[in-house]
Amino acid sequence: MLAKRIIPCLDVTAGRVVKGVHFVELRDAGDPVEIARRYDQQGADELTFLDITASSDDRGILFRIIEQVAEQVFIPLTVGGGVRQVEDVRNLLNAGADKVSINTSAVLNPQLVADAAGRYGSQCIVVAIDAKQIQPGRWEVFTHGGRQATGLDVVEWAKKMQALGAGEILLTSMDRDGSKIGYDLQLIRAVTDALEIPLIASGGAGTLQHLADGVKLGGADAVLAASIFHYGEYTIQQAKQYMAQQGIVVRL
């Protein structure tokens, strides 16, 4: 059976891995290449790197990080942050990314998703959605690192991205991000049920039970987490064993 995936997320700025709470208050977590290697050894199913500042100065640093990781780690690597044109997708793939994640630019220019998927294939295009609850059972898409409201409904937006060629959706609850109180399961369920393509749940994982809930209750195909792995609370292997005990199929 296909295994549910556990994906550690490395938010990178100025060559360091950091983690914020509700998208702000950054805390240093270490060297990205070293952390990537550690997660690979622990059995991570994929790795995601998000360039959270995405300034032009940092771009060169990010490319060098991806190149170094890709030389040593033979699992899928997703890279996102600051992807504005098809050229950016190409450059990240050439640096060693297997998938590229598009967030704000997908809203500003949805055609970018279609063009990138048309050129490089849906399998390497992840659309990241930052979602905020606006009323019970309704969520709105936010962009620019969660600072800007768009008026777009999350479920409709995810379906549109699927139709344009996204191969996967990375769904982050802004209300839960960094909170460690668990994923927004209602949000995950609403979006995953509306999609044919896989969904990665993100935002709020603080315990191993939260990871299991994301899959069992939320219906996610993969769970993404940062803080619980970065600061040594749990290893990936512990997370997988815990999920396996709950009857979830994982790659052990």
Next chain:
Amino acid sequence: MVDIAIIDYGMGNLRSVHQALRAVAPTASIVVTDDPQEVIQAARVVFPGQGAMPDCIRELEMRGLRAAVLHAARTKPFLGICIGLQMLFEHSEEGDISGLSILPGRVVRFASNLRDAQNNKLKVPHMGWNQVQHGNHPLWEGIDQNARFYFVHSYYVCQQDAQFVQATCCYPQSFVCAVARDNLFAVQFHPEKSQGAGLMLLKNFVNWVPV
């Protein structure tokens, strides 16, 4: 003469394949090439592929690589990966096009609304780590039965001829995920992204002497 030529027909990222081969064959000369002559002269050939099959076939034709691929598939250790497997067959539902017809069989899409035994929805593309039930070809040497490999695909090979089947996988029905004939071996999954088991398969390919 190079040891291993990775065929580049402009369809995306071949760096992963290159890196993984370098890791298992550090002393080999490995090139990523779109030069038919270099493919014909290489000792071994890797035929990767991603994206949509119609684009892959078109780019292959445009670069004049079709004959070189056919030659390599007939004459030397040859490893097809993902779309590089699918293109070996006669026909694909993706774009309703003809393949290279090196092997008999068709490529078809996973049905929509797939469900597992617990009635959970199964997504397409089939993406992630799934278990592989394999035969006893030399390329499986040292790889556990039911080892997990990384897949990402929406189409699969519908192969009637059991003699070519070297491995199967379930989603939720059993499908063919590896085929072999003489000097040719091809897999649906991505060995270059499948950590230990994937590197082992690539290592076996690099050392493979077809009989």
